[in-house]
Amino acid sequence: MNEPNDEQYNQLTERLKASDREAFDQLFRSLYAPLVRFSFRYTRQKSTAADIVQDAFIKLWHHRESIDAEQSIKAYLYKIVRNLSLNHIRDRSFEQNGLDAADMPADQLTDEDQETDLRTERLELLKKWIMELPERQSEAFRLSRFEGLDHEEIADVMNVSSRTVNNHIVQAMKNIHRLHEQYLTETRHIGYG
């Protein structure tokens, strides 16, 4: 997947503002899959996530003329998807939050070749820990590490200051590190690191 760079995103935004449908399609093709995965973290249902992301793009098109070209289009879309996802959870009044690691399919935590066992296990654990983080920390960390958003963009998406984003991410890493230490002492496992 060749994601556009910042410069290309800016150009796409300008073209979108001028009602360029090809630019719209390009943005859709670049960001649909990551946005569905992002929404899935909240909604836990792929079909719901897909609907939400499609709605977000429809909103994007309807509001294309009022988009601020100075602002990151990526952050703009993540923000819409996040709001729609949170609304969805609220409307459905899910008891557990969408980031519950208990929802992760168990078989994904094992089941790999002998060779890559250790590395895979390490990464799966890391993944599990990221999911177990407090919601805001997990959110900020994921947006930073997996969605490739910079701090300003994440701040925009989460509606907080970029300083807060910074704190969330640092706290996230501290927690992950702590969970790792805990894990090592519990299992005397030496594979990690």
Add this chain to the structure above:
Amino acid sequence: MAEQSWNNDKKNRDLDRLFDNVSESERKNLKRVWDDSSEIDLNEPPVSKAETEDALRDVHAKLGFEDKPVNSQNTDRNNGLRYYLAAAIFLIIAGAAFLLTDKKVSVPKGELAAIELPDGSTVNLNSGSEISYSRLFNYTNRDLHLNGEAYFEVEPGNHPFHVYANGSVVQVTSTKFNVRSWLDDPGSQTTVSVISGSVRFFAEGSPQEAVSLKEGSESRWISGMIRPADPDPVRIDNILAWKQRNLAFVNTPLEIIFRELERKYNTSIEITDREIGRTVMTTFYSDPEDVESVLNDITTVKGLTFSRTTNGYRVSK
């Protein structure tokens, strides 16, 4: 996946800032978490290219975009491509030829018609009226041409809605209005009456000389005028009488009334003296059954007589 977008200054600055308030010893631990996490593939749930394309088509449909034929990727490379190309070229040519012809709706005399346009706007057409518009109506523009009388209820859309009526133009975004513009009426006058919302009304080619019409007002334009007349208040009942098959005329010359009757009853009415045509009359008929009762009424009031001809009627003094 995070790696490639990583090589930019903004994000390195973020990374530096992350460790600003972190002690030296802890920094090493955190850096390791940071680096390790770049290897995680959070590709859950997987979203395929095909799914993305399907979703994009859905979104196009919801937004009312026209879709190009789908490209088949990687499949049927050898056998299918030639066929697809030929088919595509044929479709493009046939499609273009089709798209270039306008869509026409004409209403036979004696009938009324109501149609829905591709953008969801509706048009009621009076007897003998004709409209035409591009097959790309709503995609590239919302322009239509009218000869006759029509009542429009225009939905909001991506393009301004234009009615071209024998040399004049009505421009709206979303509103309800009536346009009367008969090429064969004396003076070929166009009358625009606004029921709700507002419109801009101007001579074709002179949009800067527009008259702005608000709810309950009307304006006229006669071929040759630079700018349509200033707005007058309008009696909406009279203007839309035709929609209920009623007839309503206010100080209207008989010449015009007879044209209306001709279209409404698909008949022919001739006058023996030009002066008869210039006589004005104010009258209202609720869904009159036949043309003779109306003619009888008009001629009685105006001291005229009428007789049958082979294809219609003759009115004389």
